[in-house]
Amino acid sequence: MSVRDGFIFNGKHSYKDFNVWLQEKKIQPPAKVKIKETIPFMNGTYDFSSVGSNGEPVYGERQIQVKLGLRTRNKKELYTVYQLILEWLEDTGRQELLFDNIPGFYFTAEVESAPSFEEALMLGNLTITFTAQPFKVSTSYMGDDIWDTFNFLTDYTQYTNIFEINEDGPGTTVIMYNNGRNITPVINVSVDNMRLSFEGKIYYLTKGDNKLWGMKLKNGENVLHFYNALGTVKILFRWEVL
Incomplete structure (x- = not known):
């Protein structure tokens, strides 16, 4: 890790704006949120953790700890x-937290507890703990052609997410790839009365942005069928990963 590597939070960079270096960071994985119940004379437990999430596991917050090194000319x-x-980190709520050596993703985080500060002459060490949401979120939308952050192990080449939809007849089938967790996209359509068929359900779309309750793109290939109106469709989402 370069001495100039750091992180962006609340619109500022640790090294470029404050001339402090990131000595170390510890990113803890999120733990599953479990809801278990037992009854008398029962072996084991019933697990209700994913009843309200349609079978998807639910995760809690995660901790991210960073240690900053301060080097100055005098005690003042x-x-x-x-x-x-302290004002930069604590005097705000949840913000995007981006590390230089984790390109293409950000955490949504906040400093909730007081940092720990140690000093020795003109030097200081500051340990900060961020409380973050469980998933990393992509800095770009799926379909954006950004090769600087393209990951050949996980990403899909999907050059556009704007599609022309035929007016009548069979309509237009769109294949949309999601390389993250199940997620509800924003579906922007240029006209009213557009319809979407997805996994056996029909959704009625209105002009503008549509965020459909219960409609989620699963990891991998998703087949969406648009019909009933002539126009364009744009599918917008940022993928989320552990």
Whole structure:
């Protein structure tokens, strides 16, 4: 990890804006949220954890700990930098947290507990714990042609997410790939009265953005069939991963 590597939070970069270096970081995985019940004389438990999520596992928040090194010319400057960093990190709510060496993704995080500060002459160490949502979120939309962050192990080549839909007859079938967790996309259509057939259900779309309750793109290939109106469809989502 380069001395200039760091992270962006609340619109500022740890090294470029504060001249502090990221000494280490620890990103904990999220734990599953379990709801278990037992009854008298029963062996084991009943697991109700995914009853309300249609069988998908539910995860709790995760902890991300970073340690920053402060190097200044005198004690007064040390405390000034310390104050500025506290205001940057603590005086805000949930923000996007992006690490230089995890390109293409961000965490949604907040500093909820007070950082720990150690000083020695003109040097200081500041340990910060972020409380983050369970999943990393892609910085680009699925279908954006961004080769700088393309991952040949996990990503799909999908050059566009804007599709022309035929007015009558069989309509238009769209294949949409999702390389993350199940997610509800925003479906933007250019006209009213567009219809969508997906996994045996019919959805009625109106002009503009549509976010359909219960409609989720699964990991991998998804077949969507649009019909009943002439226009364009744009499918927007950022994929989420552990």
